[in-house]
Amino acid sequence: MAIADALSRNEDGIATALGILAQRFGERFSTSAAVREQHGHTTTWITNQPPDGVVFVHSTEEVAEVVRVCAEHHVPIIPFGTGSSLEGHLNAPAGGVSIDLSAMNRILAVHPEDLDCVVEPGVTRKKLNEHLRDTGLFFPIDPGADASLGGMASTRASGTNAVRYGTMKDNVLNLTAVMPDGAIVRTAQRAKKTSAGYDLTRLLVGAEGTLGVITELTLRLQGIPEAISAGVCSFPDVESACNTVIATIQSGIPMARIELLDTLQMRACNAYSKLDYPEAPTLFLEFHGTTAGVKEQAELFGEIAEEFGGGNFSWTTHQEDRAKLWQARHDAYWAAISLRPGTKAFATDACVPLSRLADCVRGTMDDIAELGLIAPIVGHVGDGNFHVSALIDMNDPAELEKAQQLSARISARAIGMDGTCTGEHGIGQGKRAYLEQELGPALDVMRAVKRAIDPQNIMNPGKIIRL
Amino acid sequence: MAIADALSRNEDGIATALGILAQRFGERFSTSAAVREQHGHTTTWITNQPPDGVVFVHSTEEVAEVVRVCAEHHVPIIPFGTGSSLEGHLNAPAGGVSIDLSAMNRILAVHPEDLDCVVEPGVTRKKLNEHLRDTGLFFPIDPGADASLGGMASTRASGTNAVRYGTMKDNVLNLTAVMPDGAIVRTAQRAKKTSAGYDLTRLLVGAEGTLGVITELTLRLQGIPEAISAGVCSFPDVESACNTVIATIQSGIPMARIELLDTLQMRACNAYSKLDYPEAPTLFLEFHGTTAGVKEQAELFGEIAEEFGGGNFSWTTHQEDRAKLWQARHDAYWAAISLRPGTKAFATDACVPLSRLADCVRGTMDDIAELGLIAPIVGHVGDGNFHVSALIDMNDPAELEKAQQLSARISARAIGMDGTCTGEHGIGQGKRAYLEQELGPALDVMRAVKRAIDPQNIMNPGKIIRL
Structure with a gap:
């Protein structure tokens, strides 16, 4: 079957599907401009391309129903969790229907003796951890936003704890997903390990909704450690900090978090969070x-x-001091913005082998200086991953162009160092060209998989790969 | 394109391909019965189905050359590492060419500062660890056999250290593979984490050679810990041992190994390794x-x-005592066989959620008693995974039938407990029916992936799924 062009709108099909969904879902279906725009992508530089309608679903069966309607009429489907992704993942370049999963937010089971839980995709990471509080368990993956767990799986998210606990790839035991033909599939059982066939769990984790809609997840949990200590340590330069990270990881200290903030970011944090770190x-x-x-x-x-x-x-085990420290780290994004109010942060996401990290960060700082940008750096450096927040006046095309240049240079540098253009944000619309640079011939295999599973290209078209 | 029936031989194509490969590879191509049989499957109950020829390759380019010849003439390809797999993975039910990768055994790079290395697929796990000895690093995955790393990736192998260090799924950073059309693809860069497109690494890990031939692997390494201690602890019954495992894992003790041996297996080990454990x-x-x-x-x-x-x-940090203890554990297979000389072990591989482990082991012991088999049990119980070694006279059809009954019961019980029929051995030929029981509708997605990547069904046909 021919692959539909993701960028051409199927007006008749969309009109028909909207009619059917409006009748079926009533007040749980919306075509209002505000709702549609909110379900397009709003947190980055990428232009908002709203879907034609949004349906608020309550169950796997309802998702399957929506998918079957869209499949029958060749209409794009964009799964929506909380809208915190960064690379245009939620845009509808060919129109279509956004499936809002945020009301599928039940925690279906917690199995303390197995260290796992079963959740619906709209549960956010904070809600899960609040629910777990009395069990002595926690879920470690913490991207900046309070994202939905379905969305986190879809972008293969990670965060500050990944150096110890891995990413979503490592913490999803199985998924239930609605496939593009409406079939409901469970990818694996609840056992901790398996050699039972192709790893469909890992195929859907990071697929950004282009292969199916995740409607249930079984997640690994961790025991809350008996003791937690935290500390802050400043260095004469970025290289010394990076070399400390390398030596620390090599020494086998099981770091739970090891985060780098550059001088500019520290200045921002001190001002924003009223601290007096060097x-x-x-x-x-x-x-x-x-x-x-x-x-x-x-x-x-x-x-x-x-x-x-x-x-x-210096380090501390006091809960209050630790909380203050990490609050400052978590507020780094807002602190950065406050360096230049009225701007938005254009976030990059390079990840390189640890041995190349200092070089990569140093080269990036040179780029920032050369381009004349204000752009603090934070990094999950135990994994070789760092973000630049270029503070951009989005109404100034020249600035936006510079930010895009910076992003291109950082991606090319990371790829040249055997690293990736995205450690945890995903490809979406924004990084498709870099993915081609990065993996070249592998994209043909990705295309073959996409075409096999979604021959009509209705699942989040225009993301990850150009077909 | 129509999918070829895996079980019908393409005589003309095979004859043509053999002729081309004989001419091209000379002494590195063999059709001798002994070589062919050795490259079929020999370590289990499954009947040997030798390939028509074996080619001994030296490079990724040579693999691509062989694959292109076989693709052109619609001839099956079976990748071969050391021949230690257990479920008929190496059999050639439709004939074809075995690609022997054992001479591709170079360690191409070790990056101590990045805790990774790059190897060819024929490197065995022991060879890699010998090579690493002076670096302070080690590779933790240890299936019983000294398997090749390419084969271990292909079956998603694990072993005694998986409870701490994960399985092959968690320890492969990227792969280079020759795809069924001869294309050479690298699945990812060397960064520790990535959100760059579909996780082709994890798609090939566990694919049992049915999607491509792995020709290079980048593997995560671990620092050798400053201290290692080991101990042995006996229990009044299997339930108490399993409950201890659950409580230990829950308490957050980062167990490196936690292995169960049942009473019969301990008796065998005492006799075989001249020990006097309870x-x-x-x-x-x-x-x-x-x-x-x-x-x-x-x-x-x-x-x-x-x-x-x-x-x-009691526990010890003394190297010699530890070595003796683990030698006994590693010799458990031979110890089991020695309970009934002349037999072979029919190995099962259930893996269940930890909370169900005691029930599953107890039910299995009842089955063993009911069927009148001699079948000791060992388990990687931190992961909920255990193996029964049913000692069978392979010339006695009635015994073999009983072993198959046992395997069917164990698989059904594990699946019923939300576990899997295979924690680490893979599906191969032997467990295809159980995979269908286990994952049902997901097999359609697996079939779609297989057909998309290998439309001629030439890559290790007849394994994992019936097309």
Whole structure:
């Protein structure tokens, strides 16, 4: 079957599908401009391309029903969680129907003895952790936003804890998904490991809704450690901080978090969060373990940091102090924006082998200077992943052009270092060209998979790969 | 394009391809009966179905050349590493060419600062660890056999360390593979994490050679821990041992190994390895960490085990004592065989949620008794995975029938407990029916993927799914 061009609108099909869905879902179906725009992409530089209608679903069966209607009439489907993705994932370049999964937010089961839980895709990570509070368990993946777990799976999200606990790839045991023909498929059982056939779980994790709609997830959970300590350590330069990270990881200290903030970001955080940390490249750290264990880990880290010129390293197990520290880290985005009010942050997402991190960050800082941008840097440096927040007046095409140049340079540099243009944000619309640079011939295999599973190209068309 | 029936031989195509390969590869191509049989499957109950020829390749380009010849003439291809798989993965039910990758055994790079390495698929896990010895790093995945890393990736292998370090799914950063059309594809870059498109790495890991031939792997490495301690603890019954495992995992002790041997297996090990452990359900344990850390872990474990009636728990950090202990565990297979010389072990591979493990093992023991089999049990119980070695006289059809009944019952029970028929051995030929029981509708998605990537069905046909 021929692949439909993702960018041509099927007006008749859309009109028919909207009519059917309006009748079927009544007040749970909307074509209002405000709702549609909110369901297009709004948090980045990418132009909003709203869907034609939004349906608010309550169950896997309802998702299957919507998918069958859209499939019959060749209408695009865009799954929606909380709308916090960054690369135009939710745009509807060929129109179509946004399936809003946010009301599918039930926690269906928690199995403390198996360290897993079963959730609907609209549950957010914070809601899950609030629910788990009394069980002694937690779910570790923490992208900046309070994203939905379905969305986090779809972008293969990670965050500050990934250095210890992995990414969504590592923490989803199985998925239930509605496939493009309306079939409901469960990808695996609930066992912790399996060699039973193709890994459809990992195929759907990171597929950005282009292969199916995730309607249920079984997630691994972690025990809340007996003790947690956290600390901050500043360095004379980015290289020293990065070399400390390498030596720390190599030494086998099981870091729970190891985050880099550059001088500009520290200046922003001090101002925004009313702190007085040294304005220098700084690592924010967290250690998980037993009481004796976290003490030992922190001391070992301190010795390593000292070798590389790290100063003022102190650590604490006090909950309040830790919370203050991490609040500052989590507010880094808002702190960055406050450096230049009225702008938006254009976020990059390079991830490179650890040995290349210092070079990659240094080259990026040179680019930022050369382009004359204000662009603080934060990084999940234990994984070799860092973000630049270029503060851009979105109404100034020249600035936007510079930010795009920066993004292109960072992506090319990361790819040249055997790294990736995206460690955790995904490809969406914004990084399709970089994906081609990065993986070349592999894209033919991705296209073959996409065409096989979604021959009509109705599942989130225009994302990840150009067909 | 129509899918060729995997089980019908394409005599003309095979004859033509053999002629071309003989001319091209000379002494590195063999059609001798002995070589062919050795490259069919020999370690299990499944009947040997040898390929028509074996080609011994030296490079990715040579693999691509062989694949192109076979593709042109519609001839099956069976990738071969060391021949240690267990479910008929290497059989050639429709004939064809075995690609022997064992001479592609170079370690191409070790990156200590990135904790990764790049290897050819014929490198075995022991060879890799010998090579790494002086770097302070190791590769943790340890199936029983000294398997090739390409084969281990293909079956999504794991072993005793998986409870701490994960399976092949978690430890492959990227792969280079020759696809069924001869295209050479690299699935990802060397960064530790990525959100760059579909996870082709995880699609090929566990694909059992049915989607392409793996010709290079980038693997994650681990730092050798500062201290390792190991111990043995016996229990009044299997339930107490399993409950100790659950409580231990829940407590957050980062177990490196936690292995169960049942009473019969302990009797076998004592006899075979000349030991005098109590003949009771026993856990073999290993702790990795700092000197203080492993002491703390072992003590915590000891307290938990005591609550559940575990006795005689002692632990040691002495290298020699540890080696003796783990040698006994690794010799469990041979010890089992020695219970009934002249037999072969028919191995099962259930994996269930931890909370169901005791029930599953108990039910299995009842089955074994009912069927009148001699069948010791060992398990990677931290993951809920256990193996029964049913000792069978392969010349006695009645015994073989009983073993198959046992396997069917164990698979059905595991599936009924939301577990899998295979935790680490794979589906091959032997478990295709169980895969259908286990994942039902998901098999249609697997078939679509297989047909899209291998439309001629030339890549290891007859394995995983019936087309």
